[in-house]
Amino acid sequence: MSDVFITRQPLVNRQSRIIALRLRLHGASGDAARMLNALADVWPQGERPVFVACPDADGRLLDWNIPANATLEFPGAAFCDARAGELLAALHRQRPSLCLDYDEQAGEALAAGLAFRFIAYDAKSQTVAQLKTLAAKMQPYGIGVALNVDSEKAFKATLEAGMTAAASWFFKHPTSAPAKTLNPGQAHIIRVLNLVRKNADLREIEAALKQDVALSYKLLRYINSAGFGLSCEIQSFRHAVTILGYGKLNKWLSLLLATASKASMAPALMHTALTRARLMELLGDGLVDSQEHDNLFITGAFSLLDALLGVSMEHALEAMHLPQPISDALLGEGGLYAPFLDLAAACEGNDREALAEQAGMLGISAERLNRAQLSALAFAEAMEF
Structure with a gap:
């Protein structure tokens, strides 16, 4: 075949x-x-x-x-x-x-x-x-x-x-000029993300979350969605930390930043970003250390952040303390995660040869790529946003 x-x-x-x-x-x-x-x-x-x-x-x-x-x-x-x-x-x-x-x-x-x-x-x-x-x-x-x-x-x-x-895919390329600042909701999520990323005291993170009840609700909804696949229902942020740990929680908090979007095409952008996130995570299996999988997910989730937040990618990232390979990939500066992001983007094109070449660079077969892409789509369908 x-x-x-x-x-x-x-x-x-x-x-x-x-x-x-x-x-x-x-x-x-x-x-x-x-x-x-x-x-x-x-x-x-x-x-x-x-x-x-x-x-x-x-x-x-x-x-x-x-x-x-x-x-x-x-x-x-x-x-x-x-x-x-x-x-x-x-x-x-x-x-x-x-x-x-x-x-x-x-x-x-x-x-x-x-x-x-x-x-x-x-x-x-x-x-x-x-x-x-x-x-x-x-x-x-x-x-x-x-x-x-x-x-x-x-x-x-x-x-x-x-x-x-x-x-x-027209919605991936907004035509309006980027805003100069994040809106208050976006800025608050970045503050919470930075607290989690630096392993701040649990009480400090809970206090930050309580400033925005809707944020806590969305976080629990994501974690309890069918896409996450937990066997028990997470009922509080403290419970989430106990079950998941800070590392996994960082991955799911990252989705909340995209949901703060006021873009007219936000639902389509969110679906696309989530599909990329899961696709990159799956493709990393066996190719990067397991500790890198969540970072691949975050790279995909943030890959449309400029369109979602209405600001330049540089401005979106400057307030966030992201690992360098994530920032490098998002800013088009290469690095460990860039080939995975390029491959995820190639799945949205119509150039078979470019797609095959990009997959070949990572040693990923057509069957594996197709399987990962359909799995990622099913994952995005199972999420509520």
């Missing part, structure tokens, strides 16, 4: 929430089906749709034991080539959830008698006026979503044109 790599995109709605995921498979359909079957145990569960797009879209992809929340994405052209009969027969037999990538052959695909749950439109090849016309015309055939949306302006325009959501 040749290496099949997975990259991903989120589908974001007008409430700035990720309502679906889009996985792009880089490899042949037959190999992709075998790879996906091998990853069944880490497939993201729940009702949130997971679109699966394979460049070599044909009937061999249907050898995959398709989960209930998966939606197969096919271009109209797939139903018009020499293999179309086999593909149509298999789809009529298995009846999976389908998304039609609108193209010049879309009409022939619709005439084949298939039921499509979604219709996807390329925002780069259609004007806003064309999208609006298509959304109205095609509404009876499926829910409209937009692909290749590269800016916040384009995102808003596609929603106004009638799209339900847009697949894009």
Whole structure:
């Protein structure tokens, strides 16, 4: 089986929430089906749709034991080539959830008698006026979503044109000028983080937490979430220190800094940062000392801090006493954690060769990377934020 790599995109709605995921498979359909079957145990569960797009879209992809929340994405052209009969027969037999990538052959695909749950439109090849016309015309055939949306302006325009959501990473690159100072809530969380990081007296940390009741509530909610997987419920900060210790607690306090965001795209940014965090932590297993795993998690969680907090990365970090390898990676200055952050970011692109090269530098196979990425997505889904 040749290496099949997975990259991903989120589908974001007008409430700035990720309502679906889009996985792009880089490899042949037959190999992709075998790879996906091998990853069944880490497939993201729940009702949130997971679109699966394979460049070599044909009937061999249907050898995959398709989960209930998966939606197969096919271009109209797939139903018009020499293999179309086999593909149509298999789809009529298995009846999976389908998304039609609108193209010049879309009409022939619709005439084949298939039921499509979604219709996807390329925002780069259609004007806003064309999208609006298509959304109205095609509404009876499926829910409209937009692909290749590269800016916040384009995102808003596609929603106004009638799209339900847009697949894009535009929100990682805010266009507004960064603020000069942190807001009071963010500054307070940094004070608590610094106290924990320097192993301050427990009473001093508790006193700082009590200044913000919502902060204590959020911390306990995270620790007790399904993503953390504890066997008992943590009922107080003192209890958390007893069970976890300061080191693990530092990891979860780090998430609170991101939740203080006032950014319009905060929910999508949080989901992305948490996925990166868990992915980097998993990829570090066996490659760095176990004591470094929490730092890899924090590096991923903080990797979008500038977008989340609305300040430059330099300004966000200057008040924090972070280990040097974390700061170096976040500021683009290399170091131990930088290759892991680069690999996590490459999973959000569409360049198979760059992804394979980055994974190869760390000695990470496609199977291991794909497994870690799906596990990280499942982890992010289990968290409440």
